[in-house]
Amino acid sequence: MKEKATSFDIAHIAGVSQSTVSRALNNSPLVNQETRDRVQRIARELNYKVDKNASNLRTQKSNTIALLLFEDPTSDDSMINPFFLSMLGSITRACANARYDLLVSFQNLDDDWHAEYEDSNKADGIILLGYGDYLSYRNKLSQLEEQGTHFVRWGAHDKEHPGVSIGCDNYQGGFDITEHLVKMGHRSFAFIGDAGSHAPEFMARHQGYVDALSKHGLWTEDTPQFDAISTEDSGFHAVQELLEQEALPDAIVCASDLIAMGVLKALRLSPYSVPEDVAVVGYDNIQVSGFTTPALTTVQQNTRLAGEILVNTLLKAIAKQEVHDYLMPAELIIRQSCGSDNS
Amino acid sequence: MKEKATSFDIAHIAGVSQSTVSRALNNSPLVNQETRDRVQRIARELNYKVDKNASNLRTQKSNTIALLLFEDPTSDDSMINPFFLSMLGSITRACANARYDLLVSFQNLDDDWHAEYEDSNKADGIILLGYGDYLSYRNKLSQLEEQGTHFVRWGAHDKEHPGVSIGCDNYQGGFDITEHLVKMGHRSFAFIGDAGSHAPEFMARHQGYVDALSKHGLWTEDTPQFDAISTEDSGFHAVQELLEQEALPDAIVCASDLIAMGVLKALRLSPYSVPEDVAVVGYDNIQVSGFTTPALTTVQQNTRLAGEILVNTLLKAIAKQEVHDYLMPAELIIRQSCGSDNS
DNA sequence: CTGAAAGCGCTTACAG
DNA sequence: CTGAAAGCGCTTACAG
Numbered sequence: 027m028k029e030k031a032t033s034f035d036i037a038h039i040a041g042v043s044q045s046t047v048s049r050a051l052n053n054s055p056l057v058n059q060e061t062r063d064r065v066q067r068i069a070r071e072l073n074y075k076v077d078k079n080a081s082n083l084r085t086q087k088s089n090t091i092a093l094l095l096f097e098d099p100t101s102d103d104s105m106i107n108p109f110f111l112s113m114l115g116s117i118t119r120a121c122a123n124a125r126y127d128l129l130v131s132f133q134n135l136d137d138d139w140h141a142e143y144e145d146s147n148k149a150d151g152i153i154l155l156g157y158g159d160y161l162s163y164r165n166k167l168s169q170l171e172e173q174g175t176h177f178v179r180w181g182a183h184d185k186e187h188p189g190v191s192i193g194c195d196n197y198q199g200g201f202d203i204t205e206h207l208v209k210m211g212h213r214s215f216a217f218i219g220d221a222g223s224h225a226p227e228f229m230a231r232h233q234g235y236v237d238a239l240s241k242h243g244l245w246t247e248d249t250p251q252f253d254a255i256s257t258e259d260s261g262f263h264a265v266q267e268l269l270e271q272e273a274l275p276d277a278i279v280c281a282s283d284l285i286a287m288g289v290l291k292a293l294r295l296s297p298y299s300v301p302e303d304v305a306v307v308g309y310d311n312i313q314v315s316g317f318t319t320p321a322l323t324t325v326q327q328n329t330r331l332a333g334e335i336l337v338n339t340l341l342k343a344i345a346k347q348e349v350h351d352y353l354m355p356a357e358l359i360i361r362q363s364c365g366s367d368n369s
Numbered sequence: 370m371k372e373k374a375t376s377f378d379i380a381h382i383a384g385v386s387q388s389t390v391s392r393a394l395n396n397s398p399l400v401n402q403e404t405r406d407r408v409q410r411i412a413r414e415l416n417y418k419v420d421k422n423a424s425n426l427r428t429q430k431s432n433t434i435a436l437l438l439f440e441d442p443t444s445d446d447s448m449i450n451p452f453f454l455s456m457l458g459s460i461t462r463a464c465a466n467a468r469y470d471l472l473v474s475f476q477n478l479d480d481d482w483h484a485e486y487e488d489s490n491k492a493d494g495i496i497l498l499g500y501g502d503y504l505s506y507r508n509k510l511s512q513l514e515e516q517g518t519h520f521v522r523w524g525a526h527d528k529e530h531p532g533v534s535i536g537c538d539n540y541q542g543g544f545d546i547t548e549h550l551v552k553m554g555h556r557s558f559a560f561i562g563d564a565g566s567h568a569p570e571f572m573a574r575h576q577g578y579v580d581a582l583s584k585h586g587l588w589t590e591d592t593p594q595f596d597a598i599s600t601e602d603s604g605f606h607a608v609q610e611l612l613e614q615e616a617l618p619d620a621i622v623c624a625s626d627l628i629a630m631g632v633l634k635a636l637r638l639s640p641y642s643v644p645e646d647v648a649v650v651g652y653d654n655i656q657v658s659g660f661t662t663p664a665l666t667t668v669q670q671n672t673r674l675a676g677e678i679l680v681n682t683l684l685k686a687i688a689k690q691e692v693h694d695y696l697m698p699a700e701l702i703i704r705q706s707c708g709s710d711n712s
Numbered sequence: 713c714t715g716a717a718a719g720c721g722c723t724t725a726c727a728g
Numbered sequence: 729c730t731g732a733a734a735g736c737g738c739t740t741a742c743a744g
Contacts, residue, residue, distance in 0.1 A: 032737060043715045048739060058713060073516065075489040079431070080737035083422035083720050090472075095461075108656065111454045118438075122475050127491070129433075130473050132465050146418040147721090148470070173416065287660075313451065317630075317660040375721060386731045391723060401729060423721035426736050490737095714744085720737105728730085 031072045039072075040065050051076060082147065090127040091340060092149035093117055096156025107256060107284060108312040109329070113155060113180065116333025124341055126150075151176035151340045164188070176343045178336050182226035190343065192335050192352045196227050199325040199356030200234025203307050204279060206323070206358060208242045210365045212276035212305055215239060216250040218264045218289065219281020225255075228281040231309060235279050250275070254285050261288025269296055274304055277364070283308035283315045286322055290363070301365040311359050320362035328354060374415045382415075383408050394419060425490065433470040434683060435492035436460055439499025450599060450627060451655040452672070456498055456523065459676025467684055469493075494519035494683045507531070519686045521679055525569035533686065535678050535695045539570050542668035542699030543577025546650050547622060549666070549701060551585045553708045555619035555648055558582060559593040561607045561632065562624020568598075571624040574652060578622050593618070597628050604631025612639055617647055620707070626651035626658045629665055633706070644708035654702050663705035671697060 033051070037044040042061060049057045050065035057065075068074075082088045095110060114130065121128040129149055133156075152170075154177060167188040170177055179191040207215070219225070221232035232251070239245035250273060254260030261280060265288070268274050280286040286308030293300055300306050300320055308315055311326035335352055343349045376394070380387040385404060392400045393408035400408075411417075425431045438453060457473065464471040472492055495513075497520060510531040513520055522534040550558070562568070564575035575594070582588035593616060597603030604623060608631070611617050623629040629651030636643055643649050643663055651658055654669035678695055686692045 034737085044738085045715060045717090045740080046713085048737095049714090052739080056713065061713085077426070077737050078489045078491045079422045079426035080490075080720090081739070083420070083426055083722085084737080084739045086720070088422070108451075111458060114457070115454060118473050118475055128473050130461050130471050132461055146421045147423075148421045314657050314660050317657050317662075319660075319662045377721085387722085388724080388731060388733095389729085391721095392730090395723080399729065404729085420721050423736090424723070426738085427721080427723045429736070715742105716744105717742090718740090720739090722736090724734090726731105726733090728732105 031074045032077075033074075036065060036068050036072065036074055039068050086147070087150050088127075088148060089125070090129055090149045091121055091151055091153060091337065092129040092131065093153045093155060094131055094133050096133050096154070107282075108314070109283070109310045109327070110155060112312070112329045113333055116330045117153060117155075117337060118333075119330075120334045120337035124337060126337070126341070151178075151344045153177070153336050153340060154179040154181075156180075176340060178340045178343065178349075180332065180336060182230055190339060190349050190351055192332060192339060192354070193227075194327040194332070194354045195356045196230035197234040197237075199309065199327075199358075200231035200279075201238045202234070202356065202358050203309070203323070203325050204235045204238035205241070206360065207277045207279070207305055207307065207364055208238065208244065210277075210305065212365070213244060214249075214275040215244065215277050215279060216252070216268060216273075216275045217279045217281070218252045218254045218261055218285050220253045220255060221251055221281075222253065225281075228256075231281050254281065256282040256284050258284055258288035258291065261285035262292045263288075265289050265292035265296075274298060277305035277307070280306065280308045283310040283312045283322060283324055286324070286363075287314065287318065290318055290322070301363055305364045307364050315359075316361070318363070323361045323364040324359050326357040326359050328357070373420075374417045375420075376417075379408060379411050379415065379417060382411050429490065430493050431470075431491060432468070433472055433492045434464055434494055434496060434680065435472040435474065436496045436498060438473065438475050439497070450625075451657070452626075452653045452670070453498060455655070455672045456676055459673045460496060460498075460680060461676075463677045463680035467680060469680075469684070494521075494687045496520070496679050496683060497522040497524075498679075499523075519683060521683045521686065521692075523675065523679060525573055533682060533692050533694055535675060535682060535697070536570075537670040537675070537697045538699045539573035540577040540580075542652060542670075542701075543574035543622075544581045545577070545699065545701050546652070546666070546668050547578045547581035548584070549703065550620045550622070550648055550650065550707055551581065551587065553620075553648065555708070556587060557592075557618035558587065558620050558622060559595070559611060559616075559618045560622045560624070561595045561597045561604055561628050563596045563598060564594055564624075565596065568624075571599075574624050597624065599625040599627050601627055601631035601634065604628035605635045606631075608632050608635035608639075617641060620648040620650070623649065623651045626653040626655045626665060626667055629667070629706075630657065630661065633661055633665070644706055648707045650707050658702075659704070661706070666704045666707035667702050669700040669702050671700070 033044050033047045037047045046057060046061060047065050050062040051069060118128055152175065164187065171188045177189055179189055181191055181193050182196065217232055217235055219228040219232065221229050223229060236245055252264035254264050278289055280289055286306055289306050290300060293304065298304055308322045308324040311324045315322040315324050332354060339349050376387050376390045380390045389400060389404060390408050393405040394412060461471055507530065514531045520532055522532055524534055524536050525539065560575055560578055562571045564572050566572060579588055595607035597607050621632055623632055629649055632649050633643060641647055651665045651667040654667045658665040658667050675697060682692050
């Protein structure tokens with residue numbers, strides 16, 4: 027293993043000072059064209075790469091973004107929610123386009139994550155991604171903000187929360203999909219998904235659902251709701267309960283596609299069929315939702331756009347520009363699981 | 370935004386030298402228990418974090434691994450192959466367990482990636498992940514090895530290639546799934562997937578397929594094969610060709626699940642049904658494959674284990690321990706798309 | 713346009 | 729057990 031070349035080695039070979047090498051490599055206009063070309067050629071030949079630790083230390087910035095992916099610690103740890111995996115993909119892409127490196131990290135909500143990356147100068151800013159009990163880390167967000175850490179959060183748009191957030195219109199999504207079910211002729215409903223303040227996204231979807239039902243006079247206090255987290259298992263068990271209580275409604279609204287997968291599975295084992303006996307809808311439009319039988323009606327969040335906006339907003343914040351919350355529209359994806367017009 | 374505290378600030382407050390602060394923070398046994406506690410308490414109060422750039426520069430290691438994800442540049446850029454996304458998830462997890470940071474980057478095969486990360490001291494080692502034209506970057510791998518860069522590669526096990534590789538037994542997978550089709554009574558076949566040396570994984574799967582057919586006397590030189598890359602579109606178009614030529618075989622073996630998705634889609638639009646008229650099998654066991662109609666028979670690669678082995682092998686290499694190639698067994702996942710025993 | 717020099721914030725031999 | 733000092737490899741005012 028050869029010793030790694032430094033800028034001094036280049037300087038020696040090129041017969042210039044190390045300062046000039048540094049300038050040439052950074053394409054400084056201060057340096058003679060010819061000198062620059064020579065230095066760059068030698069650097070290429072020696073396979074020289076600027077030491078990032080040294081240059082970052084000197085410039086006090088890292089050209090790196092950290093992505094903190096929160097996981098619901100109760101979810102099946104063998105699988106990441108496909109929706110977030112898809113976000114991860116689009117964020118990676120957006121970072122590459124912006125010539126930033128991306129540091130990815132999984133976090134538990136109770137980890138001491140709040141300052142780690144930017145404080146240690148490994149990253150210039152942080153993207154927070156994940157469902158999960160948002161309230162429980164709210165004070166950490168405040169602390170981040172207090173310290174002047176740059177961060178953007180994917181999630182529920184909420185004026186009371188610190189920092190800037192990019193999210194999808196969960197309320198509208200919940201409203202639209204529910205109203206569609208009403209139009210399809212369904213009259214009794216159940217909601218599967220935690221509707222408490224611990225899960226703001228789910229709560230907003232639920233609120234949209236409730237308001238749509240209310241608008242059509244279909245909402246009652248005893249409309250069943252199950253506090254499921256976003257896993258197949260949660261959905262599966264919720265349906266089992268419904269079946270035991272012999273309280274199967276016309277339509278089941280799931281707070282996520284993953285939950286809906288479990289719901290469909292449970293119904294497949296039951297005497298009831300979808301959508302004839304019961305309609306099922308999900309949320310997220312993960313890839314699988316187009317392939318279930320019947321294909322799942324759901325709400326799409328544009329992950330590609332979301333990744334771009336998250337990254338661009340963060341970069342703006344790092345550049346000390348003004349940034350704003352952004353609420354992306356939710357798009358209804360109608361497939362077969364909600365019944366057809368002539369039902 | 371407050372100025373970030375340095376070890377000198379801590380030293381000043383604690384009334385000790387900066388060297389002692391550094392030792393205390395690194396839990397050096399050289400420092401008095403009481404002093405250490407005091408220093409650590411102050412550091413916590415000041416929300417102090419060691420500057421990674423400085424410490425990495427000094428120690429010449431980064432506790433960071435870089436993951437280079439190669440993409441087939443011809444594939445649909447709106448979507449990463451779900452199989453690799455799943456690998457990404459398990460690698461992230463494995464890194465977190467090893468207390469390493471993970472730098473993720475997408476690369477085109479023609480980028481000048483080969484040295485970037487480790488040479489610039491941003492990472493201690495590199496994981497290479499992706500299908501793609503392996504031959505085209507073979508000399509880059511040689512170069513990596515020559516420079517003493519630590520790397521492991523996911524992919525085809527091959528003694529002739531530089532560096533250590535972790536992969537799944539593609540040959541055995543291709544063999545097993547084909548033999549299963551033969552057992553199901555299928556007699557004529559087609560293979561969809563590039564079987565050339567540019568795609569070593571696919572080539573190995575194809576070789577297993579050919580050998581299984583040969584073993585049962587079913588292989589002929591004119592058994593159709595299509596040079597598809599791993600996308601739905603490729604599979605879709607290959608089937609269209611088969612239909613135009615009116616050469617639909619008993620069974621279609623796809624080099625990946627993504628290809629199989631396209632095959633199923635094309636057949637759905639045809640008068641033929643799966644598995645009655647034609648069997649279809651895939652490879653990878655991506656999540657969707659369990660939800661298609663009919664559910665897809667495929668070959669599973671254990672991504673979770675793969676991620677762990679990749680990371681652990683790389684860490685060993687970084688620690689100058691001896692490392693070996695590893696060939697993971699392929700597991701047949703039998704579902705409905707291949708027909709049933711009584712066919 | 714170029715060079716000599718300072719300094720980013722650490723870690724770690726060296727001396728006590 | 730502790731401190732003074734060197735040095736990791738850069739970037740960038742400063743002086744010419």
